[in-house]
Amino acid sequence: MTDRPLVKRHHGLVRLAHWLNAVFLVGMVASGLQIYNAYAHFGLRDHPLALPNPLDGNPIPQWARLGGWLAGGLNWHFALAWPFVITGLLYLGFLAFSGEWRSLLFRPRDVGPALQMQLYYLRLRKEHPAQGKHNALQKAAYTFIVALGALATLTGFAIYKPVQLAWLTSLFGGYELTRYWHFLTVWLFVGFTLLHVALVFLVDPASLRGMITGWYRGRFPSHD
Amino acid sequence: MTDGARSLTRRDFFRLGAAAGPAAIVAACGWDGGPVLEPKLKAFGRINDWVGEKIWFSPTRMAREYPVSARTPMQNFPTYSITYNRTGSFPTPDNLRNWSLEVGGLVRNPMRLTLTALQTLPSLSYTVKHHCVEGWTAVGTWTGVPLSSVAALVAPKPEARYLRFDSFDSRYYNGWDLASAMHPQTILAYAYNERPLMMSRGAPLRLYSPVKLGYKLTKYLSAMTFTRDRPGGYWEDQGYPWFGGV
Numbered sequence: 295m296t297d298r299p300l301v302k303r304h305h306g307l308v309r310l311a312h313w314l315n316a317v318f319l320v321g322m323v324a325s326g327l328q329i330y331n332a333y334a335h336f337g338l339r340d341h342p343l344a345l346p347n348p349l350d351g352n353p354i355p356q357w358a359r360l361g362g363w364l365a366g367g368l369n370w371h372f373a374l375a376w377p378f379v380i381t382g383l384l385y386l387g388f389l390a391f392s393g394e395w396r397s398l399l400f401r402p403r404d405v406g407p408a409l410q411m412q413l414y415y416l417r418l419r420k421e422h423p424a425q426g427k428h429n430a431l432q433k434a435a436y437t438f439i440v441a442l443g444a445l446a447t448l449t450g451f452a453i454y455k456p457v458q459l460a461w462l463t464s465l466f467g468g469y470e471l472t473r474y475w476h477f478l479t480v481w482l483f484v485g486f487t488l489l490h491v492a493l494v495f496l497v498d499p500a501s502l503r504g505m506i507t508g509w510y511r512g513r514f515p516s517h518d
Numbered sequence: 519m520t521d522g523a524r525s526l527t528r529r530d531f532f533r534l535g536a537a538a539g540p541a542a543i544v545a546a547c548g549w550d551g552g553p554v555l556e557p558k559l560k561a562f563g564r565i566n567d568w569v570g571e572k573i574w575f576s577p578t579r580m581a582r583e584y585p586v587s588a589r590t591p592m593q594n595f596p597t598y599s600i601t602y603n604r605t606g607s608f609p610t611p612d613n614l615r616n617w618s619l620e621v622g623g624l625v626r627n628p629m630r631l632t633l634t635a636l637q638t639l640p641s642l643s644y645t646v647k648h649h650c651v652e653g654w655t656a657v658g659t660w661t662g663v664p665l666s667s668v669a670a671l672v673a674p675k676p677e678a679r680y681l682r683f684d685s686f687d688s689r690y691y692n693g694w695d696l697a698s699a700m701h702p703q704t705i706l707a708y709a710y711n712e713r714p715l716m717m718s719r720g721a722p723l724r725l726y727s728p729v730k731l732g733y734k735l736t737k738y739l740s741a742m743t744f745t746r747d748r749p750g751g752y753w754e755d756q757g758y759p760w761f762g763g764v
Contacts, residue, residue, distance in 0.1 A: 333653035340594040340656075362550030364652065365757035369559040370551070372566045372759070456649060457581045457729050457764045458574045469647070469655055 303427075303501075303510035305392065311385035312505055318378040319487075321370060322446075323480050324360035328367030331359060336474045345474055375450065382443050397427040397518045400437040404430040426518030439486055446479040556757075563759055570761035577697050581728035584645045590656035592711060595648070597718040599737065600688040600752070608717040609687045609738050617722055619706070621668060623743035624678035629671065633708060633722050639663045642705050646728035649764045660726045662707035666700045668742070678744035683725055683736035692725070692736045693749030698763060701729050706739065734762040 337343035361367030389395040407430035413419040452463040466472040500512030601609040622628035643661040704727035715721040720737025
């Protein structure tokens with residue numbers, strides 16, 4: 295292990311955005327759950343949405359909420375939304391400017407390698423497929439999470455201003471349905487985060503150091 | 519390549535817990551921010567109020583209207599009154615027969631308007647979606663006088679920038695920006711679903727507008743005052759966003 299070179303893996307801006315986002319996301323989710331708690335149903339008053347919601351009518355436990363009451367939840371949510379969106383835009387701007395997006399964006403040509411990677415994880419393939427900075431499944435995950443961030447932001451604006459941004463709200467199927475999509479993004483964020491953290495420790499613990507200090511001494515290449 | 523990195527050790531589990539711990543504490547206990555952060559959050563809300571008024575709000579964009587068949591059955595459209603929540607009965611003005619709306623403040627012609635006087639003015643009726651801050655929605659038909667017509671009668675002075683709506687429902691009140699108040703769909707409503715406003719819905723007169731959240735729509739109106747300074751509001755003073763536009 296010691297013969298591996300110590301290499302620079304993540305730019306400071308990426309690390310800053312990553313950890314800021316981790317904090318803001320926890321705050322957005324917890325304050326969002328506080329808001330949801332004020333009316334734990336979906337659909338018009340007399341027309342419940344015919345979509346699954348295991349949390350219908352079940353108050354969110356207090357430990358998962360931020361804000362204390364509805365007004366507090368709203369104020370946290372609308373305040374944190376700013377740094378959350380700004381961090382996201384900063385990160386995307388950096389990816390575009392630096393060309394780093396090339397090692398992150400999942401493209402059609404990554405479909406085959408992603409299947410190979412999945413076969414490897416299922417132990418149906420012995421050799422770890424060759425990869426650049428990230429493998430094809432990671433590209434899929436990191437592309438997905440950026441798209442999810444955009445979806446959460448757009449659905450958020452659509453239920454924040456359903457009259458002023460009526461075009462956006464109707465694009466998502468109207469206010470009630472948009473509120474459901476917005477809520478769904480919470481569980482996709484939570485699921486992603488659990489998987490993301492688990493894989494860091496299971497597959498490449500050295501990457502944690504890489505995301506903190508920027509320096510990486512691990513088993514994967516740090517550049518494509 | 520060694521295989522060591524692929525197996526999860528006890529130490530890794532410990533690290534996992536160490537990472538999850540702080541995250542849980544941040545979200546813990548329905549925290550409102552405490553005495554230090556909570557006022558700062560409210561102050562920050564003024565930025566969102568400003569953006570809501572100056573960027574998002576359009577004085578000419580109309581809320582979508584719905585067919586009468588889309589109405590939410592009356593019994594499923596929640597009623598709301600502070601007095602009712604406290605005492606179990608809806609509020610009534612001191613003298614219902616002599617009720618009138620006092621319109622004053624920074625205006626050239628302050629006046630008192632009786633319900634009959636208001637009903638002789640050209641009326642507006644629409645079926646629109648109601649957005650409650652809690653997240654629920656309901657559709658109803660509302661009929662009343664466009665607020666801009668009443669404003670034209672009293673002639674606000676140029677220095678008037680806000681409107682204060684007072685209610686006889688346990689001193690409930692709201693402050694509005696003038697632009698939202700003058701929106702063509704903002705009305706002083708005296709009928710709901712084509713019937714005279716019921717006691718439970720804010721009789722005899724209530725504010726209605728599809729461009730604001732429900733808590734901004736003052737029920738049981740008693741006075742409407744044009745002001746230079748920004749009035750607060752019953753819920754707004756306790757922390758709810760002041761602008762409350764949708």
